[in-house]
Amino acid sequence: MTVPLLRVTDLAKRFPLKGTLFGKGGVVHAVDGVSFDVRAGETLGIVGESGCGKSTTARLVMRLIEPDEGRIALAGREIGHPQGVALVEARRAMQMVFQDSFASLNPRLTVETSIAFAPRVHGVAEPAARATAHDLLRKVGLDPARFAGRYPFELSGGQRQRINIARALALSPQLVILDEAVSALDKSVEAQVLNLLLDLKRDLGLTYLFISHDLNVVQYVSDRVMVMYLGKVVELGPVERIYDSTAHPYTRALLSAMPSMDPAHRTEAPPLQGDPPNPINPPSGCRFRTRCPFAENVCAAREPLLGALEAGHHVACHMAHAGSGHSNAPAGAARAA
Amino acid sequence: MSAAAPTVELPIAAAAAQGYWTGVFRRLLRDKVALACALVLIAIVLAAIFAPYVAPADPAKGAILKRLQPIGAEGFPLGSDELGRDMLSRLIFGGRLSLMMGLSPVFFALVIGGFLGIVAGFVGGRTNTVIMRTVDVFFAFPSVLLAVAISGALGAGIANAMLALTVVFIPPIARVAESVTTQVRSLDFVEAARASGAGAFTIIRVHILGNVLGPIFVYATSLVSVSMILAAGLSFLGLGTKPPDPEWGLMLNTLRTAIYIQPWVAALPGALIFVVSISFNLLSDGMRSAMDVQR
Amino acid sequence: MIAYLLKRLGLVIPIALAVSVVCFALVYLAPGDPLSAVVPSDASKEMVEELKKEYGFDKPIPVQYAVWLGRTLQGNLGQSIATGRPVATEIGSAIGNTLILAFAASLVGFTLGAVLGTIAGYFSGSWIDKAVSAIAVAGVSVPHYWLGMVLVIVFSVILGWLPAMGAGPGGSGEWTWDAEHLKHLVLPAFALSVIPTSIVTRTLRALVADTLSKEFVIALVAKGLGQGAIFMHVVKNVAPTALAVMGVQLGYLMGGSILIETVFSWPGTGFLLNTAIFQRDVPLLQGTILVLAMFFVGLNLIVDLVQTALDPRIRRT
Numbered sequence: 001m002t003v004p005l006l007r008v009t010d011l012a013k014r015f016p017l018k019g020t021l022f023g024k025g026g027v028v029h030a031v032d033g034v035s036f037d038v039r040a041g042e043t044l045g046i047v048g049e050s051g052c053g054k055s056t057t058a059r060l061v062m063r064l065i066e067p068d069e070g071r072i073a074l075a076g077r078e079i080g081h082p083q084g085v086a087l088v089e090a091r092r093a094m095q096m097v098f099q100d101s102f103a104s105l106n107p108r109l110t111v112e113t114s115i116a117f118a119p120r121v122h123g124v125a126e127p128a129a130r131a132t133a134h135d136l137l138r139k140v141g142l143d144p145a146r147f148a149g150r151y152p153f154e155l156s157g158g159q160r161q162r163i164n165i166a167r168a169l170a171l172s173p174q175l176v177i178l179d180e181a182v183s184a185l186d187k188s189v190e191a192q193v194l195n196l197l198l199d200l201k202r203d204l205g206l207t208y209l210f211i212s213h214d215l216n217v218v219q220y221v222s223d224r225v226m227v228m229y230l231g232k233v234v235e236l237g238p239v240e241r242i243y244d245s246t247a248h249p250y251t252r253a254l255l256s257a258m259p260s261m262d263p264a265h266r267t268e269a270p271p272l273q274g275d276p277p278n279p280i281n282p283p284s285g286c287r288f289r290t291r292c293p294f295a296e297n298v299c300a301a302r303e304p305l306l307g308a309l310e311a312g313h314h315v316a317c318h319m320a321h322a323g324s325g326h327s328n329a330p331a332g333a334a335r336a337a
Numbered sequence: 338m339s340a341a342a343p344t345v346e347l348p349i350a351a352a353a354a355q356g357y358w359t360g361v362f363r364r365l366l367r368d369k370v371a372l373a374c375a376l377v378l379i380a381i382v383l384a385a386i387f388a389p390y391v392a393p394a395d396p397a398k399g400a401i402l403k404r405l406q407p408i409g410a411e412g413f414p415l416g417s418d419e420l421g422r423d424m425l426s427r428l429i430f431g432g433r434l435s436l437m438m439g440l441s442p443v444f445f446a447l448v449i450g451g452f453l454g455i456v457a458g459f460v461g462g463r464t465n466t467v468i469m470r471t472v473d474v475f476f477a478f479p480s481v482l483l484a485v486a487i488s489g490a491l492g493a494g495i496a497n498a499m500l501a502l503t504v505v506f507i508p509p510i511a512r513v514a515e516s517v518t519t520q521v522r523s524l525d526f527v528e529a530a531r532a533s534g535a536g537a538f539t540i541i542r543v544h545i546l547g548n549v550l551g552p553i554f555v556y557a558t559s560l561v562s563v564s565m566i567l568a569a570g571l572s573f574l575g576l577g578t579k580p581p582d583p584e585w586g587l588m589l590n591t592l593r594t595a596i597y598i599q600p601w602v603a604a605l606p607g608a609l610i611f612v613v614s615i616s617f618n619l620l621s622d623g624m625r626s627a628m629d630v631q632r
Numbered sequence: 633m634i635a636y637l638l639k640r641l642g643l644v645i646p647i648a649l650a651v652s653v654v655c656f657a658l659v660y661l662a663p664g665d666p667l668s669a670v671v672p673s674d675a676s677k678e679m680v681e682e683l684k685k686e687y688g689f690d691k692p693i694p695v696q697y698a699v700w701l702g703r704t705l706q707g708n709l710g711q712s713i714a715t716g717r718p719v720a721t722e723i724g725s726a727i728g729n730t731l732i733l734a735f736a737a738s739l740v741g742f743t744l745g746a747v748l749g750t751i752a753g754y755f756s757g758s759w760i761d762k763a764v765s766a767i768a769v770a771g772v773s774v775p776h777y778w779l780g781m782v783l784v785i786v787f788s789v790i791l792g793w794l795p796a797m798g799a800g801p802g803g804s805g806e807w808t809w810d811a812e813h814l815k816h817l818v819l820p821a822f823a824l825s826v827i828p829t830s831i832v833t834r835t836l837r838a839l840v841a842d843t844l845s846k847e848f849v850i851a852l853v854a855k856g857l858g859q860g861a862i863f864m865h866v867v868k869n870v871a872p873t874a875l876a877v878m879g880v881q882l883g884y885l886m887g888g889s890i891l892i893e894t895v896f897s898w899p900g901t902g903f904l905l906n907t908a909i910f911q912r913d914v915p916l917l918q919g920t921i922l923v924l925a926m927f928f929v930g931l932n933l934i935v936d937l938v939q940t941a942l943d944p945r946i947r948r949t
Contacts, residue, residue: 607778
């Protein structure tokens with residue numbers, strides 16, 4: 001079995017809240033025990049509502065925020081570990097494309113300076129860095145003669161996002177994390193940029209971690225999809241299985257919230273009930289139980305682990321695993337998750 | 338389904354992108370009010386620098402018999418002061434001390450306060466809290482009171498007055514610097530720079546400073562008028578320059594009793610302070626507008 | 633709500649303490665031996681020793697501070713070197729006059745500023761707006777002590793309508809609310825009011841213009857709400873910030889009145905400061921600054937609390 005390009009184990013991050021003199025300090029469990037793999041050459045999509053922890057997960061992987069717990073390993077070598085890979089090296093292998101395309105570029109620097117910044121930091125000489133920048137501009141479909149000397153405020157959203165992509169590629173990374181990279185763009189521009197991303201992935205042999213709240217886009221680009229809720233992974237599997245053989249009630253609710261364009265396939269799953277829970281004090285047991293139409297006592301008592309179904313499809317729900325104690329669970333003894 | 342990424346056409350002519358500051362400068366040149374103020378200030382500053390060549394008479398030489406001549410009197414285009422010295426010459430020479438005492442504190446406060454604020458904003462956490470809480474203590478005093486307190490305790494003198502004023506201006510500049518730096522630091526391009534492995538100094542130099550110095554500098558220029566007024570005010574109270582140095586605030590003080598004899602001569606030094614102050618304010622406003630009209 | 637109140641009070645104490653430290657340190661800023669700063673020049677040797685013990689100059693500095701703080705909290709601010717009277721008494725008789733001046737200036741300043749600012753905000757962009765803005769810029773740029781002199785020149789020297797100095801006939805220090813005394817108040821109050829007027833004008837102009845351009849106001853107009861009702865909406869929106877600015881300005885007026893009081897020989901705390909500086913009367917200087925600074929801190933606290941009470945958004949946090 002090949003070593004996955006990225007392996008995240010038990011990642012956790014808690015943000016303390018400022019308390020007043022009289023308590024009310026609390027902790028937001030932004031990411032709580034998240035584990036997943038990303039195989040070389042695939043695109044793993046991460047979906048979830050705002051606040052589910054997907055952006056925090058991305059920043060933890062990039063080490064822009066320090067995790068409280070958990071390990072991150074690149075190609076089998078743990079980041080920060082003495083026998084593993086140093087953070088500086090890891091930074092060359094992983095890069096990130098951010099969402100807000102305007103704040104993601106320094107307004108004072110020209111396009112080529114922004115792209116060439118990372119290589120310069122790592123010791124590449126100025127002419128070589130500039131050549132790399134021009135080359136990358138060409139790759140993302142922008143003519144260097146016209147764009148290299150421009151400033152961000154002179155460009156459109158789609159152009160700026162292309163430059164963000166070029167900048168992310170400047171160190172020839174293997175893994176690119178795209179955090180809502182197309183969410184701020186108009187639909188037509190979004191399609192262009194998505195196609196660009198797919199081409200680049202094919203031409204340069206990249207691996208993507210694609211974060212989005214837009215389920216259609218995720219379905220289009222991803223090979224596998226991971227669904228997050230309140231800091232935990234609730235479902236993970238190949239894209240077809242997630243969208244056609246949905247196993248978790250939350251995923252089903254998310255998909256059903258998408259208006260269906262096909263009169264033959266009207267949305268039928270029940271809508272979400274209840275209020276969104278407080279991220280400071282998540283519900284006991286399964287975090288989704290307060291809004292789940294199938295919640296039972298066992299859901300409040302025990303937290304469901306991310307257990308395997310079939311064909312690489314994992315789900316964290318008592319209903320899917322035999323012997324869990326849920327009335328809808330399949331018959332059979334409990335298996336080790 | 339993936340066509341080759343299309344090359345994006347741009348209808349704008351391929352003229353090289355103008356720098357940001359060129360744009361600001363051009364807009365400033367078109368602002369007539371700001372331009373007029375700039376010219377006035379340049380004239381006053383030049384007159385102060387070249388005072389020995391511009392002033393018609395010796396500012397220190399006075400004849401008691403010729404004291405308190407009105408404006409337009411013979412040999413005294415702007416009248417004479419209480420010791421018979423030529424007002425015009427004293428005002429021109431006075432510009433040297435007044436401008437220096439007004440501008441230097443802001444300059445020093447800009448350097449010190451800017452440094453403190455940028456460090457606090459960039460590093461964040463405990464360092465930020467320590468620096469900003471210390472700064473806040475000085476905010477607990479009204480500026481005039483603080484200036485008078487420090488100056489009064491240290492004793493009269495130009496250096497003491499300038500020191501007192503510098504201390505007064507460090508807190509507001511530090512606050513603005515910290516606020517702007519914190520905002521810039523949270524922008525995604527700084528995160529991207531961190532993600533590319535750049536060290537703190539590189540990030541500050543390349544990404545933070547360029548975006549932060551502009552607003553800090555503009556804010557500092559808005560403080561110059563207050564500084565001039567306060568500096569002259571300290572001298573007016575006897576805490577700054579000492580006689581017989583020509584300085585506008587001090588001149589206002591010594592001419593106070595003269596208002597019963599030559600009121601308008603006595604009012605001249607203050608008028609100059611007013612002119613310089615309002616010119617700086619209007620210029621600073623103009624700069625702020627020029628920097629705002631951007632996107 | 634109570635929690636917030638207590639929290640704010642809790643925050644004030646460190647600041648007040650820090651302010652007291654700065655005031656205490658002033659004595660050490662003065663050139664020369666701190667002892668000479670508090671001792672009259674003609675004191676006898678025994679007196680010097682006695683004062684040395686009383687002020688604790690023979691003890692380490694933190695202890696000295698503690699002693700000084702203890703005395704101060706009991707109301708003992710030391711003795712004025714020049715007059716020999718307790719500093720607290722001197723301040724007590726002077727502060728009333730400064731309060732009168734500051735309140736008069738505030739009244740003029742805030743009313744005028746609010747009116748001008750609101751008008752400018754309503755007619756944002758028009759020549760009225762530009763005229764008001766020009767006046768405001770001038771107001772902020774003018775050295776108020778010079779303006780005071782000019783006012784004296786015009787109204788006292790040339791026109792002879794109003795007196796030039798003092799708080800009452802004969803330059804007396806006692807205040808009564810009669811016409812004679814009020815005539816003395818006019819010029820200094822007006823001169824002092826120029827800066828707060830301008831700042832309030834600018835602030836209100838920006839706030840009103842901003843509120844009027846907000847979409848909810850346009851929605852109200854579309855609903856057919858009359859001008860009067862819209863005005864009340866604007867006032868409610870603008871009030872918290874406007875009051876905060878006014879409160880801070882009042883603080884500045886209290887602490888920064890020294891220049892005007894000097895010009896008009898107004899017998900307030902500013903004038904007292906002036907005297908203290910000239911006679912190198914360090915206890916008086918220290919005491920006056922401490923009292924004025926505490927006033928400012930207290931005022932800021934009140935402003936903060938009032939703002940919280942008025943603004944439902946802040947209350948919720």
